[in-house]
Amino acid sequence: MINDTILLAEESSEAPNPLLPMWFDITWSLVAFAVVLIVFWKFVIPKYQQVLAERRDTIEGGIERAEAAQAEAAAALASYREQLAGAREEAAAIRDEARSQGAQIVTDMKAQATAESDRIIANGNSQLDAQRQQVVSELRGDLGKISVDLAEKLVGASLSDDVKQAGTIDRFLTELDGAEQSAK
Template identity: 50%
Template sequence: MNALVQLAAEEEQNPLVPPIPELVIGSLAFAIVLFFLWKKLLPNINKVLDERRDAIEGGIERAEAAQQEAAETLQQYKEQLADARHEAARLRSEAQEQGATLINEMRAEGQRQREEIIAAGHAQIEADRKQATQTLRQDVGKLATELAGKLVGESLEDHARQSRTIDRFLDELEEQAENAPSSNSAEAAR
C-alpha cells in the first residue's frame, strides 16, 4: 500500500506534465505520423490542389477565350448581316431602276406603235377617201352625162369629151366647196 500512496503523492505533484516514457513514445509516434504526412500525403494533397487550381484557372481562361470568340463571331455576323442588307438594298434599287427603264421603254414602244397605227389609219382613210372620190366622180359623171344627154337631146357618148366635161364640172364643185367654208368663216368672224 505504500507504493500506491507514493504513486498518488507523485501524481499529485504536477498533473500537467505527463510521465517521461509516455512523452517520448508519444513524441516518437507524432514524428512518424508527421513524417508520413509530409512525405506521402502532403504531395498528393498539393498535387490535387494544383490540378484543381489549374482546372479552375484554365476553365476561366477557356471561358474568357470562348467569350472573346463568341464576341468576334457575333461581330462577324453583324458585319455579314449589314453587308447582306446593303446588297439587298442595292439589288432592290437596281431592280427599281431596271423596272423604271423597262416601263419607259414599253411606253416609248407603245407610243411608237400607236403612232404607226394612227398613221396607217390616216393613210387608209386617205386611200378610202380617194377611192370614194374617184367612184363618186365616175357615178356623178355618168349621171350628169345621162341628164345632159336627155336635156340636150343628143347622146354624149364621146368618152374623151365626157371625161373633160365631168372633170371640169367636178373641179368647179370642189372649188366652190373649198371657198364656201372659208367665206363662211370670214362671215362668222365679221
C-alpha cells in the same frame, strides 16, 4: 497476498493525479504523434498540394479557355455583323440597280409603244387617205355617170361621145369643187 500488500503499500505512499497521465503514456503519445506528423509531412501534404495545384491549373486553364472562346465568339460575331452589313449594302445596290433597270425598261417600252402607235396611226392615216381617194374617185365616176344620165334626160339628146362626156363631167366636178370651197 504479497502482491496485494505491495499494491497497498504503493497506494498508501503516494496517490497518483488522475489528470496527469503517466510518463510512459506521454512518451509513447509523442512518438506516435511524431510518426503521424512525419508521415503527413512527407506523403499527405505533398499529395494534397499537388492535387490543389492541379485543381488550380484546371480552373485557371478553364478560365483562360473560356476567355479565349469568348474572344473567338466575339470575333465571329463581329465578322458576322460585318458580313451582314456588306450583304445589306449589296442588296440595296441590287435593288437600286433593279429599280433603275425597271425604270429604263418602262421608258424603253413607252418609247417603243409610242413609236409603234405613231406607225400604226401613220399607216391608218395613209390607208384612210388612200381609201378616201378611192371613194372620191369612185364617187366622181358615179356622179359623172349620174350627171350625164340626168343631163341626157334633161336635154333629151345622147351624150355618148366620150370626149364630150369627159369634158362635161370635168366641168361639172370643177363647178362642184368651187361651190364646196365657197361653202367652207
